[in-house]
Amino acid sequence: MTTDTIVVTEAKIHPDAVALLAGYRLVYTGAKFGQDELVALCEREQPVAILARYGRIDRRVLSASPRLKVVGRHGVGMDAIDQEAARELGIAAVAAIGSNSQAVAEHALGLMLACARRIPWLDRRMHDGHWDKAGYIGLELSGATLGIVGCGSIGARVMRFALAIGMQVRVCDPYIEPSTLPPGVVLCALEELLPLCDVLSLHCPLDDATRGLLDERRMGLLRKNAIVINTARAGLVDETAIQQKLKAGELQLGMDCFAVEPMAEDSPWLETPNAVLTPHIGGTTDGGLRGMAVGAAENIVKHLKRPNI
Numbered sequence: 001m002t003t004d005t006i007v008v009t010e011a012k013i014h015p016d017a018v019a020l021l022a023g024y025r026l027v028y029t030g031a032k033f034g035q036d037e038l039v040a041l042c043e044r045e046q047p048v049a050i051l052a053r054y055g056r057i058d059r060r061v062l063s064a065s066p067r068l069k070v071v072g073r074h075g076v077g078m079d080a081i082d083q084e085a086a087r088e089l090g091i092a093a094v095a096a097i098g099s100n101s102q103a104v105a106e107h108a109l110g111l112m113l114a115c116a117r118r119i120p121w122l123d124r125r126m127h128d129g130h131w132d133k134a135g136y137i138g139l140e141l142s143g144a145t146l147g148i149v150g151c152g153s154i155g156a157r158v159m160r161f162a163l164a165i166g167m168q169v170r171v172c173d174p175y176i177e178p179s180t181l182p183p184g185v186v187l188c189a190l191e192e193l194l195p196l197c198d199v200l201s202l203h204c205p206l207d208d209a210t211r212g213l214l215d216e217r218r219m220g221l222l223r224k225n226a227i228v229i230n231t232a233r234a235g236l237v238d239e240t241a242i243q244q245k246l247k248a249g250e251l252q253l254g255m256d257c258f259a260v261e262p263m264a265e266d267s268p269w270l271e272t273p274n275a276v277l278t279p280h281i282g283g284t285t286d287g288g289l290r291g292m293a294v295g296a297a298e299n300i301v302k303h304l305k306r307p308n309i
């Protein structure tokens with residue numbers, strides 16, 4: 001039995017991942033902690049690995065334990081991990097690729113339908129005693145055009161769902177081969193795509209190239225009343241600009257990721273109409289939670305068992 005420690009930035013993880021990490025001492029941070037607390041914990045516990053769900057794994061955290069070999073991400077997005085610092089320090093930073101893609105793709109489809117038929121708004125009105133049948137017109141997704149930005153594990157699933165319900169699909173992804181797309185799906189550049197979309201769904205990572213990808217000017221290229229779905233990362237979209245467009249009734253939004261998480265008590269989102277909001281739970285299904293935790297645990301074990309070279 002080794003006494004090597006793994007810091008887990010969560011209160012608990014899926015039992016199948018705990019079983020994979022048997023033999024290591026797991027130290028849990030809980031879901032809420034400060035950056036200084038995380039650094040101090042790593043200095044004290046000297047982990048060989050961090051299983052990272054919440055918080056930022058910045059240069060200070062990465063430097064706090066000279067024994068640290070690997071950061072295994074509980075999930076896919078790597079934007080909260082300083083990958084440049086990890087490279088410099090010789091620490092592997094690994095995503096649990098594909099671990100939650102079914103869950104997120106289903107959530108994106110759910111948000112799309114919720115916006116197209118205004119289901120959350122109608123539900124609130126019904127509970128307040130209103131019957132808003134007169135004048136109601138929903139958007140039928142069959143025949144509507146969906147633009148997908150980032151056609152990887154999640155985006156490709158959303159594409160298949162959309163094709164199954166009869167949507168026209170266009171994809172913007174500079175890294176995929178057009179020949180890998182199904183017949184009828186067109187690959188195009190972002191600014192060519194935006195004016196054609198009834199629905200735009202974002203599925204690319206947040207990095208230096210994609211930060212602010214949907215800024216105010218590009219939002220202006222979208223059709224009036226287009227639906228934007230963002231289950232990827234908040235930083236892809238200018239939150240202030242989209243809040244203004246929502247208030248002006250120019251766009252609709254389904255949003256799962258926010259610049260400030262958890263949302264502040266005085267967040268402008270609380271007052272934003274035409275937006276269906278969920279608290280970053282796109283990947284949080286039974287299968288998604290298991291996939292993320294097991295994927296992270298497997299990546300950690302694989303790296304720790306590698307001989308030093």
Ligand SMILES: NC(=O)c1ccc[n+]([C@@H]2O[C@H](COP(=O)([O-])OP(=O)(O)OC[C@H]3O[C@@H](n4cnc5c(N)ncnc54)[C@H](O)[C@@H]3O)[C@@H](O)[C@H]2O)c1
Pocket residue numbers: 075076077078097098100101104149150151152153154155172173174175176203204205206209210231232233256257280281282283284
């Ligand atoms: N809401 C959630 O809970 C949740 C869960 C999982 C993932 N995510 C987010 O979704 C993102 C995508 O996840 P995935 O599993 O599909 O990842 P993936 O790596 O399989 O796919 C990402 C795709 O984006 C493409 N891409 C990269 N840069 C691009 C750019 N500039 N423009 C257009 N496309 C670009 C890549 O070529 C790739 O095909 C993650 O990076 C993460 O931030 C959110």
Ligand SMILES: O=C(O)[C@H](O)COP(=O)(O)O
Pocket residue numbers: 053074075076077078100280281283284292
């Ligand atoms: O990047 C991801 O895979 C998701 O954002 C998952 O985030 P979570 O572990 O907080 O559910």
